[in-house]
Amino acid sequence: MSPIQSEQFDFIIVGAGSAGCALAARLTENSTFRVCLIEAGGKDSNPFIHIPFGLSLLSRFKNINWNYNTAAQPQLNNRKLYWPRGKTLGGSSAINAMCYVRGVPEDYDRWNNQGAEGWGWDAVLPYFKKSQDQQRGSDAYHGVDGPLCVDDLxxxxxxxxxxxxxxxxxxxxxxxxxxxxxxxxxxxYQVTHKNGQRCSTAKGYLTLAQGRENFTLISRALVEKIIIKDKRAVGVALQINGRAHVLSANKEVILSSGTINSPQLLMLSGIGPKQHLSNKGIQLETDLPGVGQNLQDHxxxxxxxxxxxxxxxxxxxxxxxxxxxxxxxxxxxxxxxxxxxxxxxxxxxxxxxxxxxxxxxxxxxxxxxxxxxxxxxxxxxxxxxxxxxxPKSRGTISLASADPAQPVVIDPQYxxxxxxxxxxxxxxxxxxxxxxxxxxxxxxxxxxxxxxxxxxxxxxxxxxxxxAQTIYHPIGTCKMGADIDEMAVVDNQLNVRGIERLRVVDASVMPSLVGGNTNAATIMIAERAADFIKAHYRQD
Structure with a gap:
């Protein structure tokens, strides 16, 4: 963990996973932005993360994994399914099977038609290419010189x-x-490898940010809530080694905590379904009924x-x-x-x-x-x-309690x-x-x-x-959508509705599943979000 040199930053990113690492690398390209990235897990020092074949053993290391379990699934003989999610630098990109798959153009045109205006295939393809360093070279579909190495096995x-x-x-x-x-x-499959080793977003992106003076990384820290004043996100409250800290964000707080933890943190902060928050004794900041809804998985x-x-x-x-x-x-x-x-x-x-x-x-x-x-x-x-x-089945993420250390209720309704x-x-x-x-x-x-x-x-x-088990592709619990969609949590620039200076940037914003593995699309979302943010603050 980097020592906290300052209690104030321009941007605070919560979660150093597939999206958070990519976002930190891109935002710190602007030397005037002071960026803080907070991760609940520790360093990605386990050698089995980096040796691709080590994938076969990673599920046995509980210290790099959130080790979630679902609620009992009625259609699966009331079994509770194991849901591994990365809890280390790189997040789930540090423990996944490394298959690089985007889905098909129709997946993103569907997002556009579902209300995520401006997220059609023609708009997202340049960001897939920007992220990528394709071993085979550049063409109409692929880019080179990006942070994410995509190689043949x-x-x-x-x-x-x-x-x-x-x-x-x-x-x-x-x-x-x-x-x-x-x-x-x-x-x-092509894979996210570099020189025969895993290329997680920690390896591909975070190393870029760590070489910059305007970047601070805080690891092994649990963010407990977003601090909101007058309908504006102004910072986060977190625990580090059992001690409470408060960090201030002069520009934005950005949640990149994933499909499970981003809706949890919104709800703990008073942003979510009114009745559910009331039942948990949480003071309402804004009634957003879609938070935690629309859960989808393969x-x-x-x-x-x-x-x-x-x-x-x-x-x-x-x-x-x-x-x-x-x-x-x-x-x-x-x-x-x-x-x-x-x-x-x-x-x-x-x-x-x-x-x-x-x-x-x-x-x-x-x-x-x-x-x-x-x-x-x-x-x-x-x-x-x-x-x-x-899949047409839809599930939910809901709070088990108002205690940030307690896992949420994961109910995919498979x-x-x-x-x-x-x-x-x-x-x-x-x-x-x-x-x-x-x-x-x-x-x-x-x-x-x-x-x-x-x-x-x-x-x-x-x-x-x-x-049947999960194949690790949960999405959708903070979905993008149009203003008229009351279940949309963020707009098409990933701003949380009803709260200023707060965004969600991770797989939870996907309105629907893509036809394949979700990691590449998550990184694309972060690449695009970085450009949204840079453009916004050029105007200020």
Missing amino acids: RYVNPISHTFVAAANEVGLPISSDFNGNEHEGLGL LDAIVQYRCQSKETYAVSVGKLPRYMQAAVRYWHKRNDIFSSNIAEAGGFVKSQFADGLPDIQYHFLPAILLDHGRQTAFGYGYGLHVCNLY LSHSDDQKVMIDGIRQGREILQSKGFIQYRGEEVLPGIDMQTDEQLLTFLREN
């Missing part, structure tokens, strides 16, 4: 290549670039096989010599197995219920995964993660819309077809999940209720 397991090649047999295209002009099909199910071959990644004595060899190669050249993100291949396909766009995403893992990696899976195998890209059940079942069927193609014959052993006896829609729905 330096090592790909042979079975991942088999998965991609299966496209020819099942009638799907092969995509060489999921972020180019061919989104549909199977292919290899639900995930795994089609899992045991493997007859020893090509896959595994916890096995027989694999140790290969891992030792790979460790030496990674140490010297940053390649081989330890440069893999494990989720090397995947794809986008249409279910029979799709409305013109691929509505199913696959992540193929040449490994067995148990309980998000929190349990050790012995033996050889491979699995296909299946998720519904455009599968509460029957259409979501149908899409997931169809995705499993298509996934099975891919894994039963000829190329997999040399590897294929027993289908462990759902299991060969699970064939009917009813049986597959039972499987989903017993086994």
Whole structure:
């Protein structure tokens, strides 16, 4: 933690995650702006953060994770699902699977049509390009020289290549670039890597800010509320090592705390649904009924096989010599197995219920995964993660209490819309077809999940209720929208309605899910927000 040289700043950013680090780097480009970034977690010093293959162990380190759990989910046999979120510099970009995916242009045009005016594809593409340092070079879709390095994998397991090649047999295209002009099909993911290591926003962006005199980083600090006077955000109250502090913001307070913590902090500060805040004994500053509403996430199910071959990644004595060899190669050249993100291949396909766009995403893992990696899976195998890209189910974030140290109630209401059940079942069927193609014959052993006896829609729905989990893409709880939308929390420049000098800049402002992983879009939002802020204060 940097010592607090000043109690006053121009901008206070709460949360050093995917958005917060990017925003801090861009705002500090203006040397007249004094910027303070506050993070609840500590430094990103765990080596498994930076070694891509270390992803398989990250869920076991509770000190870099908020370790949330949902409320019991009625449509999932009342299970409480584990929701990991990054609690370290870089936030969830420090613990995610590093797949770089933007979605499709129609996702952002939909935002525009939903009331987030000015957020259509033509407006956001330049910011995707600005953020990016694309290994393959610049083109109509990609940029170079940005802080976020996007590379091809330096090592790909042979079975991942088999998965991609299966496209020819099942009638799907092969995509060489999921972020180019061919989104549909199977292919290899590009990843947020730099020189064979993870490129989180802490590595790509925060290092830029840390070299500037106008920047202050405060870590291991819990922000308890936004200080509001006369409908204007003027600072934050926080706890550092058990001591209370107050920091003042001369220009703005910006929440980049994510889909869970940003609405929590708004509500703790008196901004949210009037009755809910009254029930928790919180003084109302402004009645914003949309705070904590509109929660959306990608639900995930795994089609899992045991493997007859020893090509896959595994916890096995027989694999140790290969891992030792790979460790030496990674140490010297940053390649081989330890440069893999494990989720090397995947794809986008249409279910029979799709409305013109691929509505199913696959992540193929040449490994067995148990309980998000929190349990050790012995033996050889491979699995296909299946998720519904455009769920119709909507959930909520609400306060459990007025105590800032207490987690909120996370209620995604998974599968509460029957259409979501149908899409997931169809995705499993298509996934099975891919894994039963000829190329997999040399590897294929027993289908462990759902299991060969699970064939009917009813049986597959039972499987989903017993086994489905999050794939870590929550959004929407402080959504952007038009003035006439009473559920909109922020306007199209991310200003919180009813409170001056307060913005939300993170995935919570997305009105609806994009058709893919959400990290790239979150960084794009921060890039765009920085330009909004710079333009505003040039006018002052």
